[in-house]
Every structure is written in structure tokens, then in C-alpha cells.
Amino acid sequence: MSDLIADLRGLLDDKGVLTGEAVSERMIHVWYQRPIEALCIVRPRTTEEVAAVLALCQQHGQAVIPHGGLTGLVQGCNTTPADVVLSLERMNAVEEVDPVGRTMTVQAGVPLQVLQETAEAHGLMFPLDLGARGSCQIGGNVSTNAGGNRVIRFGMTRDNVLGLEAVLADGTVVSSLNTMIKNNAGYDLKHLFIGTEGTLGIVTRVVIRLREAPRGLSTAFAAFDSFEQLTRFLRYIDRELGGALCAFEAMWRDYYELVTTAPADNARPVPLDYPNYVLLEALTRGSAEDVAMFEDIMGRALEEGLLADAAVAQSETDRRAMWRIRDSVDQFFRFGPAFLYDVSLGIRFMDSYVTEVKQRLGAAWPEHHCFTLGHIGDGNIHFAINVGDDSAAAHARVNACVYEPLAPVGGSVSAEHGIGTEKRDYLALSRSPAEIELMRRVKQALDPSGILNPGKIFSA
Ligand SMILES: Cc1cc2nc3c(=O)[nH]c(=O)nc-3n(C[C@H](O)[C@H](O)[C@H](O)COP(=O)(O)OP(=O)(O)OC[C@H]3O[C@@H](n4cnc5c(N)ncnc54)[C@H](O)[C@@H]3O)c2cc1C
Incomplete structure (x- = not known):
């Protein structure tokens, strides 16, 4: 084994291979404080280095566990003391933004939030969004086909990836960095690596599809007398908003109570009197007419008995407070x-x-x-x-x-x-x-x- 580590060190720079305490001082997950157990952690900086590491590990019959941001929720990054961990943390460059074609080419270790902010700086939006945005990486999002808060409007990760590059177990680099929306030239190989949890290849680079950033967002928090009422409201609001509904996040009373009682300090936008709640959001042009139209649609829903109570966010502060309620999932462990x-x-x-x-x-x-x-x-x-x-x-x-x-x-x-x-x-x-x-x-x-x-x- 020391031969393998020495050979790995020969492929990477002096910060490229961690062993001993440098491994065990790291935790296996952002939530669960359990030290990583592994032979070593390799931290390549380029696709070529990933390829060289995999070719060597294949020769040794050595298990390799890909690690992204370690926010996954199904123990997909679990290791044994005999495993080599391959962390993408140093492959974190945004390589190209094409505002005309509305694409971005990035290395797999870029955190999701960095992608979102980079897109925003160009007046664009990367619609994938989830509570772990600050820690999870696009390579992890691709490998899990992450969903999140805007699937109802923009689909899952799979629907927002145009191309990717992956390294196979034997070190072969498959570069499928397509930037086009349409490309039916044979098998669409990117799908081999989307949602396959690092079992078929290591994702090293990704071409993501961007959308125009909305000028505004209208957000509301609604309460329902029954789940059946909630489902009728979903059809109503989707129809009335004409395709602009971009989030519809439901919470049962048990969750709403958990995250609006101490030690969580979220204020309640509507009283804790109902069995079901929804946080909904719509893309708008940011005009006063759009804001008025959203309020009108919500008001009509109340009049027509499609909801029991609702609060419409009047400011970005209100909107963030509503999203904090949805994102307070750390309270699960109270x-x-x-x-x-x-x-x-x-x-x-x-x-x-x-x-x-x-x-x-x-x-x-x-x-x-x-x-x-x-x-x-x-x-x-x-x-x-x-x-x-x-x-x-x-x-x-x-x-x-x-x-x-x-x-x-x-x-x-x-x-x-x-x-x-x-x-x-x-x-x-x-x-x-x-x-x-x-x-x-x-x-x-x-x-x-x-x-x-x-x-x-x-x-x-
Ligand atoms: C607070 C919180 C909220 C969350 N909300 C959502 C949500 O709304 N929707 C949702 O879908 N998930 C959600 N998750 C789960 C998690 O964030 C996603 O699964 C995310 O996509 C994982 O990304 P990661 O970089 O952390 O991957 P990791 O956890 O590091 O890895 C996940 C899997 O992908 C593999 N992998 C990682 N990187 C690569 C790579 N470059 N190449 C090949 N394989 C790789 C790993 O081996 C592992 O099998 C949430 C998690 C938390 C903690």
C-alpha cells in the first residue's frame, strides 16, 4: 500500500495526497461529525491528474470514492480505511461564461452558490437551487441528479446540464462538453454520469445551461384547511401564473411548528392553525403591474376558497424570512x-x-x-x-x-x-x-x- 501512496504522490503536487491525521481531521459529512477513514485523500487539480490517478488505481485494483461537497443524504461518500478518496475540491474554476449562448463551463468542484452568483453577475440565472447550495459542488449535483426548489419550473440537474467531461475507471477521458440545446448525434453519453453517484466515472467538467435572470420574484406563504384544498390551489396558481410558478414547497403542520418554535427563531407569516402550508414563488418582470397581478391572483384564491390564509412578501427581507422557514431543516435533529x-x-x-x-x-x-x-x-x-x-x-x-x-x-x-x-x-x-x-x-x-x-x- 505504501507503494501505491508513493506512486500517487509521484502523480500530484505536494498538497495532492493527504494521509494520517490530515485525513482523520476531516468529517465525512457537513452534518454528521464522523471522521473520514481512508488510506488517503487525493486532490487532483486537472482532468489529466484525475485520469492518471484512476489508471494507477485500476492497476492496483484499488477502490476509489469520489467526494464532492459531502452534503449527500444517502451515505454515498462512505469509505473504509482501505479506500482512496478522490476529492474534487481543488478543481474549482469557472472556465467560461458565454452570455450569448447562455452556457457556463466549469470544473466539477465549483460550489453551487458560486455558479449561481457568477450567473447573476452576467444578468443570468442557474436555476438549480437547494438548501446545501453553499457547500455542495456541481460535480456532486450532477452525480446525484439533484432536484431542489425549482424543479417544478426548470427540471432537475439533468435538465440543466448540456455537456460534461468524465474520467472512466481505466483513466480514459470522455469529453462530451456539448454546449448546444439540441444534439441528437447518437447516444447522449452525459446521462451515463448524471445520477449514477460516481459508480461509472468521475465527473471533471460540466457545461450548464443558464436562463435569463428574472427581474423580480413574487413570494407568498399560504395555509390550507386540507391537503385536497392545497392540490386544487396548485392547479389554480399554475394556470393563473401562466408558467411563471417556480417554487411550490409544502410543509405539514408538524414541520411548520418545529421551525417556528424556540430555539428556531422564525416568525410565522400565517398562524399555526392549519394542517398544510405552502411557500410559493413566481418569476416576474419586476413591474408594479406584476406585483399587483400576483396579489390579485392570491386574493381571488382566498375569495374562491382555494386557500385558508396567506401572506404575500412585501420586501426582500420578507421573502428571505419565508425561505428561512423552508430551509431550517437543521431543526430535524432537535x-x-x-x-x-x-x-x-x-x-x-x-x-x-x-x-x-x-x-x-x-x-x-x-x-x-x-x-x-x-x-x-x-x-x-x-x-x-x-x-x-x-x-x-x-x-x-x-x-x-x-x-x-x-x-x-x-x-x-x-x-x-x-x-x-x-x-x-x-x-x-x-x-x-x-x-x-x-x-x-x-x-x-x-x-x-x-x-x-x-x-x-x-x-x-
Ligand atoms: C441542507 C441540505 C439540503 C438539501 N437539499 C436538497 C434538495 O433540495 N434536493 C436534492 O436533490 N438534494 C438535497 N440535498 C442533498 C445534497 O445536497 C445533494 O445530493 C447534492 O447534489 C450533493 O452534492 P455534493 O457535492 O455535496 O456531493 P457529495 O455528497 O460529496 O457526493 C454525493 C454523491 O456523488 C458522488 N460524487 C460527488 N462528486 C462527484 C464527481 N465529481 N464525480 C463523480 N461522483 C461524484 C459521491 O461519491 C456520492 O456518491 C440537501 C442536503 C442538505 C445537507
Whole structure:
């Protein structure tokens, strides 16, 4: 092994290979304070260095675990002490902004927030947005096909990536840095690396698609007497806004109460009197007419009984305060460790599904805590569940409460976070044997030695 480390040091500069304490002083996740265990962390600066590292590791049959911003929520970056971690943190350059073609070419280690701010500086917008924006990297977003707050209008990461460059397990560089919206010349190879969690290649560069920045945003916080009322409002508001609806973030009362009580210091835009809440946002031209039109649409919804109560943000301060409520997910851990879930199902099944999950939890753990929210316009629900026991056995029982009721409604065990190791045993609930077999054949074709992120998505 010391030969491998010496050879890796020979490929990179003197800051390129970390070992010993320089590894263990780093944490495996932005939330979970568990030290990284690994043979070493390699930190290449260029695609050529990534290629050289992978070619060497393949020769040694050495497992390589890609690390981005370490914000993933399915244990996809987990390591063993024998693994080589490949961190993209030093590949963090924005290489080109094309304001005419509305594209940006970046290295994989650029944090999402930097991309958003760079686009804004050119009067443009990169629509992908999620709470981990300050830490997650575009390479991690691509590898997880991250969703986030604006999927209802702009789609997932996959829909906002035009091209990419990846390095295969044997060191082959596949440069597919397409900048065009249309390109049907054969297979669109970028999809091999989008949402495949570092199991088929290391993403090194990405071409992202930018949009015109909106001149304004209209934001409101609404309350509903029932989930059924909320779904009627969703159809109404999407129709009335004529395609401008760009966020529709639902919160159940349990979550709204959690994040608006001490120690969280979020003020309530509407009272805590209702079962369901939504934070919604629309793109506007920033004119007084647009602001008035948004208020009129919300006012009519109230008159027509499509919502129970609502507050419209009157300033950027109001808007940020509303988003802080949605983003206060760190409160999940107020009562101790929590199991986190990210499931997908048809909106028409959601109300009964959430009720059933809570009934199952209540029957098994009368004292449990369950907080519920989601990107409801996209059919995506998140739960954070604390049952006062974070053992593996308890986790498996809670999994059963959440995942079993998905099967009859054709839901998915992963809406946007991926599979990692955490959901590996449940993949077959959402994918057929033929689909899983084809995934394995693709993996075998691209990484026959199985060195790339082994054990993630399915058992090695
Ligand atoms: C507060 C908070 C809010 C979040 N909100 C959302 C949300 O709304 N929507 C959502 O989808 N997710 C959300 N997440 C989850 C997470 O932020 C996303 O999955 C994100 O895309 C992960 O990016 P990362 O750079 O942190 O990747 P990491 O966690 O470092 O890695 C994730 C996976 O990708 C692989 N990987 C990383 N970089 C590369 C690369 N360059 N090449 C190949 N493989 C690579 C890793 O091996 C791992 O399997 C949230 C997380 C937090 C903590």
C-alpha cells in the first residue's frame, strides 16, 4: 500500500495526497461529525491528474470514492480505511461564461452558490437551487441528479446540464462538453454520469445551461384547511401564473411548528392553525403591474376558497424570512438523531400515504417525532423521523413504515437524493429485476474491476 501512496504522490503536487491525521481531521459529512477513514485523500487539480490517478488505481485494483461537497443524504461518500478518496475540491474554476449562448463551463468542484452568483453577475440565472447550495459542488449535483426548489419550473440537474467531461475507471477521458440545446448525434453519453453517484466515472467538467435572470420574484406563504384544498390551489396558481410558478414547497403542520418554535427563531407569516402550508414563488418582470397581478391572483384564491390564509412578501427581507422557514431543516435533529427520507409518488396519493406512514409510526412508537415537507409540485415528500432509538434494527423498522406503503401506489424510494448505501436494500421496490440487471451490465462494461464507489447503489 505504501507503494501505491508513493506512486500517487509521484502523480500530484505536494498538497495532492493527504494521509494520517490530515485525513482523520476531516468529517465525512457537513452534518454528521464522523471522521473520514481512508488510506488517503487525493486532490487532483486537472482532468489529466484525475485520469492518471484512476489508471494507477485500476492497476492496483484499488477502490476509489469520489467526494464532492459531502452534503449527500444517502451515505454515498462512505469509505473504509482501505479506500482512496478522490476529492474534487481543488478543481474549482469557472472556465467560461458565454452570455450569448447562455452556457457556463466549469470544473466539477465549483460550489453551487458560486455558479449561481457568477450567473447573476452576467444578468443570468442557474436555476438549480437547494438548501446545501453553499457547500455542495456541481460535480456532486450532477452525480446525484439533484432536484431542489425549482424543479417544478426548470427540471432537475439533468435538465440543466448540456455537456460534461468524465474520467472512466481505466483513466480514459470522455469529453462530451456539448454546449448546444439540441444534439441528437447518437447516444447522449452525459446521462451515463448524471445520477449514477460516481459508480461509472468521475465527473471533471460540466457545461450548464443558464436562463435569463428574472427581474423580480413574487413570494407568498399560504395555509390550507386540507391537503385536497392545497392540490386544487396548485392547479389554480399554475394556470393563473401562466408558467411563471417556480417554487411550490409544502410543509405539514408538524414541520411548520418545529421551525417556528424556540430555539428556531422564525416568525410565522400565517398562524399555526392549519394542517398544510405552502411557500410559493413566481418569476416576474419586476413591474408594479406584476406585483399587483400576483396579489390579485392570491386574493381571488382566498375569495374562491382555494386557500385558508396567506401572506404575500412585501420586501426582500420578507421573502428571505419565508425561505428561512423552508430551509431550517437543521431543526430535524432537535430531538436527537433522525432518520431522513426522500420519496416520490403521485400527488393524488400523498394525503392518504402520509396518513398511513404516521399511523404505522404511531402504532410502533407512540412517542415518535415525524416532520413532513416536500417539493410537492414534483411529487416529492421528505420525512425526518425520530423514534428515540437510532439502532440499525429501528432504522429497518422505520424504513418498512415509510417504504412499504409506496408499493401499491407505484412510488419511488428515492425522489432526488439517490440510493448510496442507505437505500441499496430497497432499490428493488422501485426498479424491476430487468432494470437492475441492465444497471449492473452498464456498470460491468464501464468499470469491470469495480473500483469506482463500490457498494453504492447495489452490492459490489
Ligand atoms: C441542507 C441540505 C439540503 C438539501 N437539499 C436538497 C434538495 O433540495 N434536493 C436534492 O436533490 N438534494 C438535497 N440535498 C442533498 C445534497 O445536497 C445533494 O445530493 C447534492 O447534489 C450533493 O452534492 P455534493 O457535492 O455535496 O456531493 P457529495 O455528497 O460529496 O457526493 C454525493 C454523491 O456523488 C458522488 N460524487 C460527488 N462528486 C462527484 C464527481 N465529481 N464525480 C463523480 N461522483 C461524484 C459521491 O461519491 C456520492 O456518491 C440537501 C442536503 C442538505 C445537507
